[in-house]
Structure formats: structure tokens, C-alpha cells
Amino acid sequence: MFKILLTVFMLFFHLNVMAQNQVKVQISGMTCQSCVKKITEQFETHDAVKKIDINLKEQMIELDYDEKQLSHQQIQETIEELGYHFHSIHPR
Ligand SMILES: [Cu+2]
Numbered sequence: 820m821f822k823i824l825l826t827v828f829m830l831f832f833h834l835n836v837m838a839q840n841q842v843k844v845q846i847s848g849m850t851c852q853s854c855v856k857k858i859t860e861q862f863e864t865h866d867a868v869k870k871i872d873i874n875l876k877e878q879m880i881e882l883d884y885d886e887k888q889l890s891h892q893q894i895q896e897t898i899e900e901l902g903y904h905f906h907s908i909h910p911r
Contacts, residue, residue, distance in 0.1 A: 839869070840886040843911045844894060847878050848903040861901055865889060881911065 849855060855873045858880065862871045867888035872881040882894070895905045 838885045838887045839883065841881070841883050841911050842894075843909045844880040844882060844898070845878065845906040845908075846880060846898055846903050847906060849873075849875055849878055851875070854903070857901060858898070858903070861897060865897075 849858070852875070855875050859871055859873060862868045862880075862882065865884075865888075867885040868882065869885070870881075870883035873879070874881075880898075891908050894908065898905045
């Protein structure tokens with residue numbers, strides 16, 4: 820019985836890990852800390868987003884998220900809807 824539970828748990832854990840994606844998103848148009856705050860808050864409202872870190876100087880967003888719930892397309896649209904330019908998205 821314990822073995823079965825352990826297998827189920829490991830499988831679930833594995834699937835969970837597999838769904839996690841970590842990317843760098845290169846954008847432009849951020850000029851100050853309120854841009855950073857605006858983008859951070861918008862992504863934080865999404866359940867898929869586990870962690871967001873924005874580097875204003877490098878115009879770069881580091882995002883940890885569940886790729887089952889959030890696509891690259893949606894990430895791009897979120898940035899563009901806030902009025903910033905999306906350039907590229909890379910795994911990290
Ligand atoms: Cu600003």
C-alpha cells in the first residue's frame with residue numbers, strides 16, 4: 820500500500836515538475852519602477868505564475884510559471900496589452 824502511494828506521489832511530483840517552465844523575456848519600453856510594478860502585478864494575478872523578477876536596466880523579465888496554464892503567446896499579449904514591446908522569449 821505504501822509503495823502504491825509513493826508511486827502515485829512520485830508520478831504527481833514528476834508531472835508537476837515537468838509543467839514548470841523558466842524563461843527570460845526580453846522586452847523594451849520600461850522606463851521606471853512603476854513600469855516594473857505594473858508588469859509584476861499583472862503577471863502575479865495569474866495562477867500559473869510562480870515567480871517573477873524584472874530587471875529594469877536589462878529590460879528583462881524572468882518568469883517561473885506553469886506552461887500548462889500559460890502559453891508564450893499569452894505572455895507576449897500580456898506585455899503588449901500593458902503598452903510594452905515584446906522582443907523574445909528564451910528558456911533559462
Ligand atoms: Cu515607468
